[in-house]
Amino acid sequence: MTGRGLEPVRGRPLFLFLDYDGTLVPIRRRPEDAVLSRPRREILRRLSRRTFVAVVSGRSLADIKGRIGVASVALVGNHGLEIACGARRWRHPGAEAVRGDLGRALAAVRRRLRGCPGLLVEDKGLTGSVHVRRVRPGRRAEVEAVVRDEIGRRRRTLMLTRGHCVLELRPRLAWNKGLGVRSLLAGLEAEGRPFVVYIGDDATDEDAFRVLRRDGVTIRVGGTGPTFARFRLPSVREVWVLLRRLERDLRPGP
DSSP states (O other): OOGGGGGGGGGSOEEEEEESBTTTBOOOSSGGGOOOOHHHHHHHHHHHHHSEEEEEOSSOHHHHHHHHOOTTSEEEEGGGTEEEETTEEEEOHHHHHTHHHHHHHHHHHHHHTTTOTTOEEEEOSSOEEEEOTTSOHHHHHHHHHHHHHHHHHTTTTEEEEEETTEEEEEESSSOOHHHHHHHHHHTSOOSSSOEEEEEEOSHHHHHHHHHHTTTEEEEEESOOSOOSOSEEESSHHHHHHHHHHHHHHTSOOO
């Protein structure tokens, strides 16, 4: 796939949505090590001057804002539960209502698994992540059992989802990345029906592929299993090849 492979956007406004980990940056053993390079940040900056660009992540809004560092790029954090776009700020009220239960569940997981080598329990405000990438494979079942038990104690308010070597504690809401993107699009003014391009790599991006499959182009990065995405790219490197070509194609003519 190339930038010119997105030719249908010529007659419709383009809205580009990009996952972060595993899409814009390779997945790292430690989440804090997933850093966007300055040259790639500049590509996003130039793209966002010519078309709408948003980064959609399971990370908190504050975290992803610090990693992108481009004011003209909209942000969708915590799997669609919070949005920053220009002066607009939004948080899902249902997620706000169960923050107490989330905090208690994460505290209990930390207490029960204290001393488990490599475990990282992350409170992201509206969701929580239990990272097991650095946990010995023989202890991962124990970690999952504890997380499931704490979710079970709060099953009316919380639910469990999976990502790449991470267990996600989320509010029990009919909400996901795709609906977060739809909410953002609904609040924007566009001339004509938007042509949406969504690129992601994780199971949580499948929600967006499913919701957005009639709106434009959906692209899965990596993986060989079934997907709702229309196209695939093999790795982060090819994502940036596509974004560079798209940025060149969108440059004003002479």
